Amino acid sequence: MRHEEGPLTGSPAAVVRIVGVDKQFVTDRRAVTTALSGIDLEIGRGEFVSLIGPSGCGKSTLLRLIGDLTSPTSGSIEVNGKPAHNARLGREYGMVFQAPVLFDWRSVEENVRLPLELLGMSRSEREARAHEMLALVELGDFAGHHPYQLSGGMQQRVAIARALALQPAILLMDEPFGALDEMTRERMNSEVLRIWQQTGTTIVFVTHSIPEAVFLSTRVVVMSARPGRITRLVDVPLPHPRNEETREDPRYFRVVTEVREALRAGGGLGGEPQMASEERVAAEGGIG
Amino acid sequence: MPRSPERGWPRRVGIFLAFGLLVLVAWEGVKVIGGDPWRGEGWTWEPPLEIWFASDLLLPHVWDVFGALAAPVQRGSDESLAQFLVGAALYTWREAAIGFVAGAVIGIGLAAAFVHSGLLERAFVPYVIASQTIPIVALAPMIAFAVDDPLVAVVIIATFLTFFPVTISMIRGLRSPDPRALELMRSFAASRRSIFWKLRMPASLPYLFTALKVAATASIVGAIVGEGPGQIRDGLGRAIINFNNQYISGPEKLWATIIACALLGIIFFGLIRLAELVALRDRGAVPDAA
Amino acid sequence: MTAAAPSVGVPLPPTPGVAEKLTTTLRHHLPAFVVLVGGIAIWELLIRLFEVRAFILPAPSAIAEALVENWGAGRWPLFASAQATLFEAAGGLVIGTVIGVAIAFGVARWANARDAVLPFAVAANAIPIIAIAPIFNAWFGVTNPVSKMMIAALLVFFPVMINVTRGLTQVEPSALELMRSYAASEWTILRKVRLPNALPFFLTALKVATTLSLIGAIVGEYFGGSSTVIGRVVVQSASALRFDVTWAAILLAAVTGIAFYLAIVALERVLIPWHASVRSGEPG
Numbered sequence: 127m128r129h130e131e132g133p134l135t136g137s138p139a140a141v142v143r144i145v146g147v148d149k150q151f152v153t154d155r156r157a158v159t160t161a162l163s164g165i166d167l168e169i170g171r172g173e174f175v176s177l178i179g180p181s182g183c184g185k186s187t188l189l190r191l192i193g194d195l196t197s198p199t200s201g202s203i204e205v206n207g208k209p210a211h212n213a214r215l216g217r218e219y220g221m222v223f224q225a226p227v228l229f230d231w232r233s234v235e236e237n238v239r240l241p242l243e244l245l246g247m248s249r250s251e252r253e254a255r256a257h258e259m260l261a262l263v264e265l266g267d268f269a270g271h272h273p274y275q276l277s278g279g280m281q282q283r284v285a286i287a288r289a290l291a292l293q294p295a296i297l298l299m300d301e302p303f304g305a306l307d308e309m310t311r312e313r314m315n316s317e318v319l320r321i322w323q324q325t326g327t328t329i330v331f332v333t334h335s336i337p338e339a340v341f342l343s344t345r346v347v348v349m350s351a352r353p354g355r356i357t358r359l360v361d362v363p364l365p366h367p368r369n370e371e372t373r374e375d376p377r378y379f380r381v382v383t384e385v386r387e388a389l390r391a392g393g394g395l396g397g398e399p400q401m402a403s404e405e406r407v408a409a410e411g412g413i414g
Numbered sequence: 415m416p417r418s419p420e421r422g423w424p425r426r427v428g429i430f431l432a433f434g435l436l437v438l439v440a441w442e443g444v445k446v447i448g449g450d451p452w453r454g455e456g457w458t459w460e461p462p463l464e465i466w467f468a469s470d471l472l473l474p475h476v477w478d479v480f481g482a483l484a485a486p487v488q489r490g491s492d493e494s495l496a497q498f499l500v501g502a503a504l505y506t507w508r509e510a511a512i513g514f515v516a517g518a519v520i521g522i523g524l525a526a527a528f529v530h531s532g533l534l535e536r537a538f539v540p541y542v543i544a545s546q547t548i549p550i551v552a553l554a555p556m557i558a559f560a561v562d563d564p565l566v567a568v569v570i571i572a573t574f575l576t577f578f579p580v581t582i583s584m585i586r587g588l589r590s591p592d593p594r595a596l597e598l599m600r601s602f603a604a605s606r607r608s609i610f611w612k613l614r615m616p617a618s619l620p621y622l623f624t625a626l627k628v629a630a631t632a633s634i635v636g637a638i639v640g641e642g643p644g645q646i647r648d649g650l651g652r653a654i655i656n657f658n659n660q661y662i663s664g665p666e667k668l669w670a671t672i673i674a675c676a677l678l679g680i681i682f683f684g685l686i687r688l689a690e691l692v693a694l695r696d697r698g699a700v701p702d703a704a
Numbered sequence: 705m706t707a708a709a710p711s712v713g714v715p716l717p718p719t720p721g722v723a724e725k726l727t728t729t730l731r732h733h734l735p736a737f738v739v740l741v742g743g744i745a746i747w748e749l750l751i752r753l754f755e756v757r758a759f760i761l762p763a764p765s766a767i768a769e770a771l772v773e774n775w776g777a778g779r780w781p782l783f784a785s786a787q788a789t790l791f792e793a794a795g796g797l798v799i800g801t802v803i804g805v806a807i808a809f810g811v812a813r814w815a816n817a818r819d820a821v822l823p824f825a826v827a828a829n830a831i832p833i834i835a836i837a838p839i840f841n842a843w844f845g846v847t848n849p850v851s852k853m854m855i856a857a858l859l860v861f862f863p864v865m866i867n868v869t870r871g872l873t874q875v876e877p878s879a880l881e882l883m884r885s886y887a888a889s890e891w892t893i894l895r896k897v898r899l900p901n902a903l904p905f906f907l908t909a910l911k912v913a914t915t916l917s918l919i920g921a922i923v924g925e926y927f928g929g930s931s932t933v934i935g936r937v938v939v940q941s942a943s944a945l946r947f948d949v950t951w952a953a954i955l956l957a958a959v960t961g962i963a964f965y966l967a968i969v970a971l972e973r974v975l976i977p978w979h980a981s982v983r984s985g986e987p988g
Binding site for chain 2: 215
Binding site: 425426429430432433434437467471472533534536537538539540541544546547548549550551552553555556559560631634635638639650651654658661665668669671672675676679680683 | 828
């Protein structure tokens, strides 16, 4: 799915379409909580969209809904023109979690090969693709290493290589750099941008760092908690390629401030009353 | 508990040997103090006390036991006791190995079934656990009676003792993967079969090896127990029964047999440990011993 | 990566009533019960159907009959035998536990002790009890229950020692650091951190030990003992081809073992109700 045009050229077709989505959970004590309420969102091809909001605003839940790792209580989610469920079965997206979740009995290369094995690719194709992906994240020299020999940042890069192995149209990333230190994090931000430009993949990125969201995205989705909903969509009209100088650009600071104010306005000021559903919904296990 | 780097393995082996030496010294020391009279070339030593278990019958001299190993196993036999015991140990080990493999396969199979079906688990796990409360020495005669081939009976008994630790450990092991790893597989739309072979099984290997180490000794116990009622002549079980009957005339032989049993168990255990080190070499630190 | 599901919520209808709890418990235990009843029924059916001769494999009804017939008196008094064997097992359990715990304390405290003792313990565990039993019988006297107790103690010692050692040493490093920041002595750390940490490990070992102690006692009896013990009943009834009595004895031994085990489970509920495995009601 290599995309010839740069991400900002042309009018992007909607890759993800979320309409009227609610998500409710039943917690331990049989109480119902509303994680998301009335979500409408469209994400265009080649966009880099960040979801940002305070704890409990449902950004991770929304990501997992797109990835069909959980189902909405009501509303619909379409990916590439088909229901999210079919998109998952069609292996049309890659996912990167906060922890790398590498299999410690497999080497770096074997970890990247995992989705390719599941797809049933031939051996030579698998090897070629795995090497290609490792080169993309600049870990080609470490193909034979094992996870315990790599640093956190490197492991996360392997996870990204693995997520991209099937060359999905969409990459879903859930606070992938949250566990890394600040400097590694900034380096990884540049890495992700480079990969995004090289592959043209649409990226949906969850974070609670405002600078990170603004630096990476073409658009920032600001969310609020209790119940989770989208309060504001902020465009980021900064030019590409972005680098260290971008972080010192006055326009960058303006967008950061805009996002920050949107966050403050949306969350925690006693806001909207809690919406609880009357019906009981089967719990889907609130983990992760 | 992390192994501190200063305690290198030469030092640990040294301490172990020193302790072993201490045990031997204590053994003979007790006999010096309270055992039977010691007789040598032209001298006698009469121990001052009488410690009830230090007699030559109940606690043979260490050198007598080793001496018996070199001596013929029976009056007029060509074979030394040592040769006899090695042969018996190998015979027993073959039976144990078959039971070991069978028990491991059954254990893994059961665990796989239980992990995939909560219903099967709730229905059968209590009986898996209860099965081990049945003393195998009691079942052995009946199994030997019901099954014609004595070798099959022995293998059945060895399997019976082996499948339990493997089942219990594998249930835990197959369930051990991080929920996030399971989610990852789901995000790849992996089938249950793929998840089993690519995630659950590799993740459960450390647990499997823990169980196999226990199963190794269990299979040997099973084989030995089964040989008695099975009327098998050539194994360690028969040797124990015979030398037990002959205890009064030659206690050293039974003691030598015990050493043989212990060595067999240790060697089998050691083999599994080696296999574990090889299989788990890429996963970072392998935990210590037992 | 937790799905944000804040615990603030509108509490709904009251906690599940007695009827609901009963149904859940029932559903949980029903499959095992069905298997038990079904298994016995099928066994009985097969025996009758194929007219298997009683002395090869008795039917459950025959076993039940033998159980009742031989309960009190007669050639194989089952109840008295079970009592005697349980007595031996309990004695062995106590001895093995005491020694195991004592050595565990030593091994946990001094690394030298660990290096010296652990390989021996592993080796001792590798010796099939079937080899040691005759020696112990010879030492303590074949008809003396103490010989069986010592055999049981030997089987019990290893799991208890290993588990208590683990429990005393596998403490969260951060907990130890906390105590050191209070300049706590080793003795205090032992009392306040290691001992409570070791309790669940100890009880786990105890559960295994109960079954082992019973097996140890019976194995010892296999090689000789007074005639009113389970091991001897098994051997003698088997050689007389009265397998119905043999099975009845085995059944009794198994039930005793399970009861012994459940006693520890109950003890666990009392002593460590806070532990994760006790809360979630996991078996074993």
